[in-house]
Amino acid sequence: MSSRATIADVARLAGVHPGTVSRALNRKTESQVNPETVGRVRSAAKQLGYTPNSIARGLRTSSSMTVGVIIPDLTNPIFPPIVRGIDSHLAPLGYSAVVVNTDGSDQAERLLFESLVQRQVDGFIFATGHSGHSIAGEAYERGIRAVMVNRDSRGVPFPAAVGDDAQGIRESLHHLWNLGHRRIVHLAGPPGFSTSQIRAESFVSECAVLGIQGEVVQTAAYSVEAGQATMDLILERPGPRPSAVVAGNDLLALGVYHSLRTHGLRCPDDVSVVGFNDMPFAGDFQPPMTTVRAPHFELGAEAARLLVNQIEHSILTALRVVLPVELIVRASTGPVA
Amino acid sequence: MSSRATIADVARLAGVHPGTVSRALNRKTESQVNPETVGRVRSAAKQLGYTPNSIARGLRTSSSMTVGVIIPDLTNPIFPPIVRGIDSHLAPLGYSAVVVNTDGSDQAERLLFESLVQRQVDGFIFATGHSGHSIAGEAYERGIRAVMVNRDSRGVPFPAAVGDDAQGIRESLHHLWNLGHRRIVHLAGPPGFSTSQIRAESFVSECAVLGIQGEVVQTAAYSVEAGQATMDLILERPGPRPSAVVAGNDLLALGVYHSLRTHGLRCPDDVSVVGFNDMPFAGDFQPPMTTVRAPHFELGAEAARLLVNQIEHSILTALRVVLPVELIVRASTGPVA
DNA sequence: CTTTGAACCACAATCGATTGCGGTATCGGA
């Protein structure tokens, strides 16, 4: 490892004290040193290829220009766009993101969280919010800066950037209504997630508005397997089957596809399904999926903005930024038979 | 921000010198201090909830327990599993991964690279290798530790963890041969990538073995759009059309799907297509895609292992770890009409 | 009873930056 130039080397070359070099090189303190000296220091720094050691700086300033991003599972396709959005806002400001996966385990999350705190990250972006999310609450009490993205933690007053779940469900329902569907079930995500709750609530309230009896069935997870298993149950019980299902997200919807297929049913001819998120390649599924597009990239960018505000200006408003969503109609929904 | 306990606090409480605390708390140096004292220090540390400040430690030891992971684009679905694999190996060892996206831009990559060097990362994992990849060469000359994953940089003697591209192509071709296909084109990825080159080379050599005239057509990028555009060209030129296409990766194969559809052709009835990578949800496409499964998670883990070996034991063998791949036959391939 | 050596631990330097404080030089005004 070739040793890099330090501030002392620059000082020596420029013939000034290290402290002066530090001041000359920082915008905020540049005014405290003679412009001519600044020039001399600048060129000495360039000549040596000097770049400040951010570890040393971090030790002194107790900031690491790093934020921790805690997500359940990077291989869930909605998260990469969120991470990209976060990065797009953070990188130009000189921050780096350390992203970690919890696999949905609170215990893993706690470990990761502590390890990032120990690393002196300047703040957190949680994509793991849920009711009873003690880690966020703890973070808040310890005075740690954080924001929630996509989902929020019930009762923890961190800012959050989320999609307009209610609007998305409303649009889905109206779309189905216009197609003639009256017997509709909502495959709700697991309880405890704000997304599950809001989507389910707005499903029932909008069904009331439309005057149809909507049924909500809970799933065990936001996964293809859970979607399939739950749909299996619905199809195998006695009584008439629904003509359409509003899935809590695209993964569940995909599970519904699988279930329909194994039961010899066709989509949308026999039952229509609409997803949520418009994850990548949703339009390439069999059939191309009608779903609600959530602006994940922007959600990430917005969350990063909220966090930086908090870090740099100590602005901690219990802000909730809600971004609009859009129904993308493809081929998994059709007129009722 | 509530001030955390420092090593001095622990020292005070345990009635020893901070240096002793440091030794008592580190496995490597624990033997240098009286077991009884170790116990005293340990309990004092626990009582205060002491965790070492890794920034301070990093300054002294000039290591950050952080590695930079440089990938083209996290939203390309093959990368999340790689990142997970990297993380799975790194996290238990106490390392964190900082992953950044270059969007395929060498200039962006250079900026990101320098910013990570400045952050004192202990090493790099490049998923951006290509011929003329000057950044890797530069890193090598500067004595920076790094490994390549998925692809390698021609001529840069960093270790690499890659899939067995040749085997994958061979299996694809044999599968198609057995189905009766004799007129096959290979949609090769953009030149400069080792994956493109190896896959194309093994395509022509295996065609020679089988005694069929294989054609390879290059694409501009590993993307759906490039795949569609290139396939459009192939379908619209005069002469007989191929009965099967071996795509350089799943994204290209998906582009082929689109092209076939817009030309009123059906897959696999009119033309069979096989992809490469078996990206998530490849089995849910229309039709479910026959493709070569590459062990991305394991590739990531292997790359991390290679890097840690280098960092901790200075083992820099120009090692090339090649992991086996497996053909997954689904519904996009069928007997020739 | 002295010497030797091992075991244990304290001291202080060190990593590379930032920053409060104080000293010097310069200049204008009285």
Next chain:
DNA sequence: TCCGATACCGCAATCGATTGTGGTTCAAAG
């Protein structure tokens, strides 16, 4: 000529850990 204000910059402390060096204690060996 002297004083005070201002601008500039150096000094040294500091962040919180790690680690080389050396001193003390104690037991075993001579």
